[in-house]
Amino acid sequence: MLRAGLGRSSCLCGGGLRRSRRPAADGGSALPGCSRALSAVSPSNGGAARGGRDPPGGSRAAPSSSSISSFLSCLVGFLRPLIPPGLPSVAATRAVLGAAALWDGQDMKQLREASAALVRPVASPEVEIGAGPCRQQAAEPNCQPGRHRGAWGVGAVGGDRGRFAPCWWPSRPPMFSQSAARLLLSGGDWQSGAAAGLCTGAVGQGAGQVQLTGVEKRLLSCASNVKPLDGVKILDLTRVLAGPFATMNLGDLGAEVIKVERPGAGDDTRVWGPPFVGTESIYFLSVNRNKKSIAINMKDSKGAKLIRELAAVSDVFVENFIPGKLAELGLGYEDIKKIAPHIVYCSITGYGQTGPMVQRGGYDSIAAAVSGLMHITGHEDGEPVRPGVAMTDLATGLYTHGAIMAGLLQRYKTGKGLHIDCNLLSSQVACLTSVAANYLNCKIEAKRWGTAHGSIVPYQAFKTKDGYLVVGAGNDQQFVTVCKILNLPEVSKDPRYKTNTLRVQNREELVDMLSTRFSEKATIEWLQLFEGSGVPYGPINNMQQVFANPQVLHNGLVMEMNHPTAGRIAVPGPGVRYSEFAVSHPKPPPLVGQHTVEILKGMLGYEDDAIEELLRTGAVAQHEVR
Secondary structure, three states, X not given: OOOOOOOOOEEEEOOEEEEXXXXXXXXXXXXXXXXXXXHHHOOOOOHHHHHOOOXXXXXXXXXXXXXXXXXXXXXXXXXXXXXXXXXXXHHHHHHHHHHHHHOOXXXXXXXXXXXXXXXXXXXXXXXXXXXXXXHHHOOOOOOOOEEEEOOOOOOOEEOOOOEEOOXXXXXXXXXXXXXXXXXXXXXXXXXXXXXXXXXXXXXXXXXXXXXXXXXXXXXHHOOOOOOOOOOOEEEEEXXXXXXXXXXXXXXXXXXXXXXEEOOOOXXXXXXXXXXXXXXXXXXXXXXXXXXXXXEEOOOOHHHHXXXXXXXXXXXXXXXXXXXXXXXXXXXXXXHHHHHOOOOEEEEEEOOOOOOOOOOXXXXXXXXXHHOOOHHHOOOOOOOOOOOOOOHHHHHXXXXXXXXXXXXXXXXXXXXXXXXXXXXHHHHHHXXXXXXXXXXXXXXXXXXXXXXXXXXXOOEEEEEOOOOEEEEXXXXXXXXXXXHHHOOOHHHHHOHHHOOHHHHHHXXXXXXXXXXXXXXXXXXXXXXXXXXXXXXXXXXXXXXXXXXXXXXXXXXXXXXXXXXXXXXEEEEEOOOOOOOOXXXXXXXXXXXXXXXXXXXXXXOOOOXXXXXXXXXXXXXXXXXXXX
């Protein structure tokens, strides 16, 4: 964990304060001043800085303190907007390390003196390193968790000879030439090794292309669980399902999610039950892991002020109020934008921000009905059916999750925040895909098909002796295989069923024949016959069967946590896995206002007496965990 304070979007370059720019497409310096400063500290023959190679022997003149300072100033300013605000000191650290890599065999004391004036004002004098996976490897050489003080203010370099502390690794490391990369990875001594230089071109002989030693691999594993949203702060004013589901998924990726709730009652779903675990609603527990809760009365002017202060130090603001409600409290997008122009502000509503239906409340079932989802769900001859889970809410949550990630990338490119409009109706209509396209292009009205598919036959559930088996033949060869497994070779040769188009046209007769055969054996027998056939198939499982399924167990889809009042709980985890980090060790869903005092102190720097006054007046509430 790194804690520091650093401004976002300005660059000191050539003595003036200016907004930083994106990296040049050709890999060159994004700032002319930085390019000039870089040329002053780069090798005269262009070796390391241009091609990523060590100079062929010999020494080169030491760059001046002024040229190093100029280069550091530009590099820090260039990197600032690329770093999540929660990890601002990373920019200063990277600038220092990059400049050190440009320095070949020079005294680190001179480098510190040249850069201290730049780094000291923008980085906290104290940081903590070695959190998370590093703690497990404290016994490893050069992987010592702890606190470091000094002019660097970032804990990455310390000591007279400038040994690199590898317990921290940047989320977006710059491209270093091989010897510089090895020097960084090995915790090597800047004086004893020749750092080859920061590679500003697209030639890319980065750390990933170095043949690593065993020690280097151990050091890299020290940072193997850095997550893509580490350091990103999300202020979450959402309730119920779509918003909490989105922010929970962002929390799984490392974001710090601050959940704002009403004092006392909290999120609506805290009382949705039974079932409950103790006094906790399982519905709420299922979609609120990896969050901190602050209880704020937003109708109180002091509470609204706290929301604005939290927004100013956050990256993302998410809300799901009816359009206009937050603006009445001075918390709408235009209000927040004035104090936090960097903010990615995401609104989740039933129907959008404008239009004839915007003032209606939006719940999943209503949006599923209006969007046509219920019209196409249910038995062919039966009534419309609501899906077994709130698919419209969940789809909107996933759209919101992706939209916020896109918003953060957009801010990375432009340096500006933006407003995102997500809503249940648009999300579900977009998910109608081929059903909607059938109507839009052919004016074919949709209908309910039960478990079957309107355009593919066979693709449905078939009743067996003791259950159901779903089989899908997506092409003609798979259909031939199905007929072979069912010992119906004559059916595959019947000209009425030779192609999928013909099978759709003759659906009723074909499905009757297949259904009769499937009913002759138990589900387990059919599973054994279909195994290894290449035809997609599977039983309809109940929940007990789902969570005993060997593939579900293998995929690690259950997350367990110790909740402060409910005890040991288990919820389904995210459905995605990543090669370079693990979505593991989740924090349990919070109690209402469990982290109020912690957030007021840690994020806003409130003193005890000010917090006591807020608690006394009811502007905030703190849940005491016993």
